[in-house]
Amino acid sequence: MxxxxxxxxxxxxxxxxxxxxxxxxxxxxxxxxxxxxxxxxxxxxxxxxxxxxxxxxxxxxxxxxxxxxxxxxxxxxxxxxxxxxxxxxxxxGLGLRRVINGTGVIVHTNMGRSLLPMGTMATLRAAAAHYSNLELNLDTGKRGSRYHHVEGLLCELTGAESALVVNNNAAAVLLALETLASGKEVIVSRGQLVEIGGSFRIPDIMRRSGARLVEVGTTNRTHLRDYQQAITDDTGLLLRVHCSNYRIIGFTSEVNDAELIGLGKKHDLPVMEDLGSGCLIDLSRFGLAKEPTVQEAVAGGMDIVTFSGDKLLGGPQAGILVGRKYYIDQIKNNPLNRALRIDKLTLAALESVLRLYLDEAQALREIPTLAMIALPEAVLAERARALCEQCHVLLADYAVFTVQRTCSQVGGGAMPEQNLASWAVAVEPIALKISQLERRLRQTSVPVIGRVEADRLLFDLRTIAADETDILLAGLQAALQPGRDERT
Known part of the structure; x- marks a missing residue:
C-alpha cells in the first residue's frame, strides 16, 4: 500500500x-x-x-x-x-510495542536491551501506583536521599566504599569527568577511545565535560611509560576504558589495572575505569571469554568504576558509579547530578534486580539476561525441534522448515566476537521472497523479528521465551497465508 x-x-x-x-x-x-x-x-x-x-x-x-x-x-x-x-x-496504536526477538542477540539495543525479571514487575507496579518513601527518611520523618535505597546494595555487592546512580553510563562518565577533571587533562590510551551505538564517543564526552583529552600510546600498543611521560601539573585523572564492543588483536599491548593504579597513587591522581557492560558474575563458565567484573576492578584499587545497568547487569537503563567515598561524594555534590538523576521506577527496578545478586544462583535463574546466557544448548535444540514440527504441521504448504545449529550473541556492545552455541528454526518460504516474509512479520499484531542468513529466515530459540512460540506461530501463519495484502 x-x-x-x-x-x-x-x-x-x-x-x-x-x-x-x-x-x-x-x-x-x-x-x-x-x-x-x-x-x-x-x-x-x-x-x-x-x-x-x-x-x-x-x-x-x-x-x-x-x-x-x-x-x-x-x-x-x-x-x-x-x-x-x-x-x-x-x-x-502505541508507538512502543512488544516484539518477539528471534535474532539470538540477547542484549539487543534496538529492542530494549535487557529484559527485567518477573518479580521486578510487581515492584514497579507498587512504585508506580502508590506513594513511596522515595526521598522520605522513615526513621526521622525528614527528607532523605533517593540513592540510599540502592547505595548500600551496590557497596555490598561490589566492595566499594560508596555508590551513585544516574540515568545512563554516558551520563556517569560525563558527570565523573566534569566533577574531577574539568579544566584539566585526562590521559587515555589511544586504543581505548571507543565509539559505541548512538554516536557515544569518549572524546566527545570528554570535551563536553570540560576536560582536555591527552592520548598516549598507539592504536595497538600503549606502555606505562607513555602515561608517565604525559603526566604534568595539569593532569587531573587517569582514565581506562574497557573495550567491551571491539577487540584489537595481534601485536598489542595495554597497561594493566595494577600498573595504572600504582602510577595514579605515585602522582596522587584518581584512576577511573569505564567498564561499560557492568558484569557482576563471571560468565566464562558458559563458554564466554573472561570479562572483568566490577568487584575485581574495585578490589584492584580503582578509585571510580562506571558501568551500565541494562547490559550484563540485566537491569533497567542506568549509569552506575562505585568507588572511593572521597571521590563519589564530590560527584554527588555536583549540581549536574540533579539533571541526570534517576526516577522512582528506575530506582525500584534497579533495587529489585540488585537484590537478586545476593544469591548468585537465584540471579542466574531469574534475571532474563543471565538466564538466556546460561541456557544449555541441549535445551535449545529440543525446543527448536518441537517448534519446527509445529511449523511443519501447520504451514508445510507455504514454507520449508528446518532445524539449524547457529550462534547467539550477548550484544549490547558487550563481548565482541564471543558467540554462544545455539539452535534455530530456519524458514524458506515457497511463494514469497525472504524480504517479503521478513517485512510481513514486522507488520503482524505482535511483530516478529528474525535474522536473515543464506536466503533463510532464522529464529534463534535462545531469545524466544517458551511462552512466545504460540505468538511466533500465529505471526508466521498471518505472514505466509496467500493473497495477503502488502501494506508497505
Whole structure:
C-alpha cells in the first residue's frame, strides 16, 4: 500500500487520468461518517479520528502523483475505506510495542536491551501506583536521599566504599569527568577511545565535560611509560576504558589495572575505569571469554568504576558509579547530578534486580539476561525441534522448515566476537521472497523479528521465551497465508 509515506505536496500539474482519480477521493466528512457508522473505531476520540482521516487523504493525494496504481484503489471505495480504517488503527496504536526477538542477540539495543525479571514487575507496579518513601527518611520523618535505597546494595555487592546512580553510563562518565577533571587533562590510551551505538564517543564526552583529552600510546600498543611521560601539573585523572564492543588483536599491548593504579597513587591522581557492560558474575563458565567484573576492578584499587545497568547487569537503563567515598561524594555534590538523576521506577527496578545478586544462583535463574546466557544448548535444540514440527504441521504448504545449529550473541556492545552455541528454526518460504516474509512479520499484531542468513529466515530459540512460540506461530501463519495484502 501507499500510506506509510508522510506529508503532502502541491498539485502542480496532472494529466486527465490523475485529475479523474482526484475527483474520486472522498471528503473528510464522508470518511468520518463511514468510520463512525462502522463502529469499529469507537475507542478512538473523534478529534484523533479526524486528524488521521486528513492525514490519510493527504497521503493518498501525494501517492496519486507518484504511483498510478493508487488510482485503482481510490476507485474501489470499499477497499479505500478499509485501508483508511487500517491506517487509523495503526496510527493510533502505541508507538512502543512488544516484539518477539528471534535474532539470538540477547542484549539487543534496538529492542530494549535487557529484559527485567518477573518479580521486578510487581515492584514497579507498587512504585508506580502508590506513594513511596522515595526521598522520605522513615526513621526521622525528614527528607532523605533517593540513592540510599540502592547505595548500600551496590557497596555490598561490589566492595566499594560508596555508590551513585544516574540515568545512563554516558551520563556517569560525563558527570565523573566534569566533577574531577574539568579544566584539566585526562590521559587515555589511544586504543581505548571507543565509539559505541548512538554516536557515544569518549572524546566527545570528554570535551563536553570540560576536560582536555591527552592520548598516549598507539592504536595497538600503549606502555606505562607513555602515561608517565604525559603526566604534568595539569593532569587531573587517569582514565581506562574497557573495550567491551571491539577487540584489537595481534601485536598489542595495554597497561594493566595494577600498573595504572600504582602510577595514579605515585602522582596522587584518581584512576577511573569505564567498564561499560557492568558484569557482576563471571560468565566464562558458559563458554564466554573472561570479562572483568566490577568487584575485581574495585578490589584492584580503582578509585571510580562506571558501568551500565541494562547490559550484563540485566537491569533497567542506568549509569552506575562505585568507588572511593572521597571521590563519589564530590560527584554527588555536583549540581549536574540533579539533571541526570534517576526516577522512582528506575530506582525500584534497579533495587529489585540488585537484590537478586545476593544469591548468585537465584540471579542466574531469574534475571532474563543471565538466564538466556546460561541456557544449555541441549535445551535449545529440543525446543527448536518441537517448534519446527509445529511449523511443519501447520504451514508445510507455504514454507520449508528446518532445524539449524547457529550462534547467539550477548550484544549490547558487550563481548565482541564471543558467540554462544545455539539452535534455530530456519524458514524458506515457497511463494514469497525472504524480504517479503521478513517485512510481513514486522507488520503482524505482535511483530516478529528474525535474522536473515543464506536466503533463510532464522529464529534463534535462545531469545524466544517458551511462552512466545504460540505468538511466533500465529505471526508466521498471518505472514505466509496467500493473497495477503502488502501494506508497505
Amino acid at each position: 501507499f500510506f506509510y509515506v508522510r506529508g503532502a505536496q502541491s498539485i502542480l500539474c496532472m494529466d486527465s487520468q490523475q485529475q479523474s482519480v482526484f475527483r474520486d477521493i472522498p471528503s473528510v466528512n464522508d470518511c468520518m461518517g463511514w468510520l463512525v457508522a462502522s463502529g469499529t473505531l469507537d475507542d478512538i476520540p473523534l478529534q484523533r479520528l479526524k486528524f488521521c482521516v486528513r492525514h490519510f487523504l493527504d497521503i493518498v493525494r501525494q501517492s496519486i502523483q507518484t504511483n498510478r496504481k493508487t488510482g485503482a484503489i481510490v476507485s474501489d471505495r470499499q477497499r479505500l475505506l478499509e485501508e483508511l480504517a487500517h491506517f487509523v488503527r495503526q496510527y493510533h
